[in-house]
Amino acid sequence: MNDVYLDVTARYTDDCRITQIEYHFFLPYFTSALSNNNEVRIALHNTESYTLPCESSIYIEGTKTKPAEITDDILFIINGLAFLFSEMKHEINSIQIQKLANPGITTTLKKYCSYNKSNITSHHNAAWDNDNGCINLKDWFGFCEDYKHAPKLKDVKINITKIMWRIPIVKVSDKEKIKLLKVVNNQEPLICVFRPWELYEYPFLPQNTSHSWKVYLNAEVFPYDDFQCDFTKNKIGTLYHAYTEFRKSYYGHDNVAPLLSRSDFKNLSPILIVNMIRQNDNVKTPTVDLRIKIEIDTPFPVSTSVYCLILHDQIIIYICSCMRASYGV
Secondary structure, three states: OOOHOOOOOOOOEEEEEOOEEEEEEEOOOOOOOOOOOOOEEEEEOOOOOEOOHHHOOOEEEEEEEEOOOOOOOOOOOOOOHHHHOOOOEEEEOEEEEEEEEEEEHHHHHHHHHHHOOOHHHHOOOOOOOEEEEEEEEOOHHHHHHHHHOOOOOOOEOOOOOOOOEEEEEEOOOOOHHHHHHEEEEEEEEEEEEEEOOEEEOOOOOOOOOOOOEEOOOEEEEEOOOOOOOOOOOOOOOOHHHHHHOHHHHHHOOOOOOOOOOHHHHOOOOOOOOOOOOOOOOOOOOOOOEEEEEEEEEOOOOOOOOOOEEEEEEEEEEEOOOOOOOEEEE
């Protein structure tokens, strides 16, 4: 800080490399095919433009219809728009970059861990309270986040009438345009590093019991000792501490104030987080064996499902000149 105060000869920097950012809407191939079991595909073919997917969003409009005997208002659950879709994919030049299975569960787990209370107000726009909503793409895809550069409702129907991709088109100065063209002409590979979100589901747990939680990666176990938790006696200190430390280890934020309080974590969303960032990368194996051991004192209720969300590193090498992409993990 002293250097900043004493550097009286510092020069003014006029950063005009980006001259303009315009938001354009892109529609699906078939705007009328938005019902159940239809594929909604939105493509961007403007190869002369510089786009910014990390700041793009999906705009959705629709209506809710219900039988006459249901008089209560129909409201979406938390992150309700994501539950309208069974699967999402992000592709570049017809090459799949990330696939999101069961987007509702996947993004809800991620948001519970990533958000804090100050983030909630800015995400009310995605709640679809007024039959429309706008969702940031970085809330649905790890690539867009990291690479920046109640009544009986079985007869209620959700009718989507419009979906659009709102994406920023970046215009740069002539000097920057020459630099970017050199990257293409020199066939320089672009290294894209991000963390995809992979969801695994155990739809029906067996009726057995035990008492600990552990994750096994090949021959290693995480954490080294059990969490030693007991929900009946309110002994959840180690579990809640792992939850509060997520934003610090994942984003590098010093402010680790979580979205869920200790009581909400226990009663509403007890999410088990296992930090596996520190591991021996020198040991290379052809396959990765990942096992999760769950032990409890009392049997799980019938029809209990368990979801495991794995956030891991992935590297994409993109070569502009030949329009190819290769993967590395």
